[in-house]
Amino acid sequence: xxxxxxxxxxxxxxxxxxxxxxxxxxxxxxxxxxxxxxxxxxxxxxxxxxxxxxxxxxxxxxxxxxxxxxxxxxxxxxxxxxxxxxxxxxxxxxxxxxxxxxxxxxxxxxxxxxxxxxxxxxxxxxxxxxxxxxxxxxxxxxxxxxxxxxxxxxxxxxxxxxxxxxxxxxxxxxxxxxxxxxxxxxxxxxxxxxxxxxxxxxxxxxxxxxxxxxxxxxxxxxxxxxxxxxxxxxxxxxxxxxxxxxxxxxxxxxxxxxxxxxxxxxxxxxxxxxxxxxxxxxxxxxxxxxxxxxxxxxxxxxxxxxxxxxxxxxxxxxxxxxxxxxxxxxxxxxxxxxx
Numbered sequence: 180x181x182x183x184x185x186x187x188x189x190x191x192x193x194x195x196x197x198x199x200x201x202x203x204x205x206x207x208x209x210x211x212x213x214x215x216x217x218x219x220x221x222x223x224x225x226x227x228x229x230x231x232x233x234x235x236x237x238x239x240x241x242x243x244x245x246x247x248x249x250x251x252x253x254x255x256x257x258x259x260x261x262x263x264x265x266x267x268x269x270x271x272x273x274x275x276x277x278x279x280x281x282x283x284x285x286x287x288x289x290x291x292x293x294x295x296x297x298x299x300x301x302x303x304x305x306x307x308x309x310x311x312x313x314x315x316x317x318x319x320x321x322x323x324x325x326x327x328x329x330x331x332x333x334x335x336x337x338x339x340x341x342x343x344x345x346x347x348x349x350x351x352x353x354x355x356x357x358x359x360x361x362x363x364x365x366x367x368x369x370x371x372x373x374x375x376x377x378x379x380x381x382x383x384x385x386x387x388x389x390x391x392x393x394x395x396x397x398x399x400x401x402x403x404x405x406x407x408x409x410x411x412x413x414x415x416x417x418x419x420x421x422x423x424x425x426x427x428x429x430x431x432x433x434x435x436x437x438x439x440x441x442x443x444x445x446x447x448x449x450x451x452x453x454x455x456x457x458x459x460x461x462x463x464x465x466x467x468x469x470x471x472x473x474x475x476x477x478x479x480x481x482x483x484x485x486x487x488x489x490x491x492x493x494x495x496x497x498x499x500x501x502x503x504x505x506x507x508x509x510x511x512x513x514x515x516x517x518x
Contacts, residue, residue, distance in 0.1 A: 226251045226275070229265065239288065240266035247271040252279040258309060260286030267293035267319075276304020276327070283309030283332070290332070293319040300324075307331050312338045313353065320361075324348060335359050336374065341382065345369060356380050357395065362403075366390060377401040378416065387411060394439070398422045404450065408432060419443045420463070425450030425471070430457050437463035444468035444490070445481075455479065465490050466517075469497075480516040488517045 226249040227233050234242040234250070241259055243266045244250060250272065256264045256279070264281040265274070274291070281290040281304070289311035293299050299316060300323040306313035313329030316322045317338045325346040329336035336350030341361035349370045350357035357371030362382035369390045371378030378392030380401045389410045392399035399413030404426035413420035413434045418441050420434035427448070434445035444467065445460035451473035458479045460466045465488075466481030472494035481488035491497050498513040 225249070228253050229256075229274070234265075236262065237266075239263060240292075242266070243268055244272055244274075245269060249273045249275070251275040252277045252304065255279050256281045258282060258284035258287035258290075260284060261288070263288040263292040263311070263315070264290045264306075264309070265292075267291070267296050267299060270296050271298045272296070273300040273302075275302055278304055280305040280307060281309070281313075282307060286310065289313070289315030289334070290329075291315065293322075295319070297321045302326055304328075305330075306336075309333065312336070312355075313350075314338065316340060316343070317359070317361075329353065329357075335376075336371070339364065350374060350378075356397075357392070360385060371395060371399075378413075381406055392416060392420075399434070399437075402427055404453070413437070413445070415439045416443070417441045419447045420445040420460070422447045422449070423453055424448075426452045427454075429453065429455045432458045433460075434458065435461045435463065437465075438485075445484075448474055460484075460488075467491070467515075469495055471495075476515065477513040478515065480518060482518045489515060 229242050229250050229252050234244050236242050240263045245268050247269050258264055287310050290306040290309040290313045292315045295318050297320045299319050303326045305328045307330045309332045312334040313332040314337045317340055320341050322339050322343045324337055328349045331352045333354040335355040336353040337358045339360045341363055343360045343364040345358055345360055345366045347368050351372040354375045356376035357374040357378045359380045360366055362384050364385045367388045371392045373394045375396050377398040378395040383403045384405055386407045391412045393414045395416045398419045399416040400421045402423045404424050406427045409430045411432045415436045417439050420437040437443035437445045442464050444465035445463045446467045448469045448471055450471040453474045455476045456478050460481045462483045464486045466484040468490040470492055474495045476497035489500055498515050500517055501509055501514045502517050
């Protein structure tokens with residue numbers, strides 16, 4: 180018994196020694212001063228807060244960004260007469276609105292402006308009630324605007340120039356167009372509702388996909404070619420649902436009740452070299468109207484237009500229009516349908 184107690188004590192002492200050695204630091208630490216192991220404030224938040232200290236305003240801006248980098252809001256921004264909310268004065272700037280709002284005031288300018296700048300990104304917030312544009316990047320190139328709500332601005336909700344991406348945005352009740360993008364641009368997953376001009380307007384060489392436009396006071400979508408418009412929904416706009424000029428591919432869209440308060444077509448092509456394919460249109464004055472020449476119109480369906488489901492000028496290439504009935508069978512894979 181006594182030997183067993185002694186053995187247990189020896190084991191306990193040995194384990195305690197091992198544990199102490201495991202907890203101990205290096206008995207031969209590296210040379211030099213001891214450095215802190217915590218992260219600096221810059222490492223925790225590497226961006227720059229927009230405030231009077233970091234981004235002081237000037238004669239025409241509440242805040243002005245004068246150095247390239249990544250910035251973020253920490254509170255709402257309120258407008259002042261004769262000033263933009265945030266003016267970007269350099270290239271290569273990203274702004275995270277962090278869910279806050281830029282709120283205009285009488286006599287103010289744009290919510291955000293970037294005259295002549297490039298490589299600008301604005302994300303995640305609200306811009307409302309500015310006497311100019313909500314986001315005014317009309318002379319800035321290579322811009323990204325995403326997850327922004329722009330409403331009740333006197334001008335355009337979101338206004339960009341060439342080489343732009345606008346994604347996941349909502350624009351409503353703006354005095355001008357909802358969203359305007361310049362040439363060589365892409366817009367996707369946006370909603371434009373009840374704006375004073377077109378819901379969406381694009382320059383050439385642009386793509387518009389999976390967007391919704393409704394109750395705008397001009398066209399739902401207005402595109403200068405070449406452009407691709409696909410998977411969009413356009414309803415009850417005052418003039419046309421989708422209007423294109425030349426060299427556009429208009430495919431797989433759902434358009435209805437164009438000409439709300441005016442005379443309109445759900446899809447209108449005014450130029451040539453357009454391909455209008457696989458769309459479904461209902462109501463309105465015209466279903467699909469093509470006033471230009473040299474276009475291809477195939478595999479569409481149209482119903483309930485007040486004047487004509489199809490109004491196709493001469494010198495276009497359009498498949499026969501079929502009206503399915505009981506027991507209908509078609510062997511023409513390119514036919515347009517009326518129902």
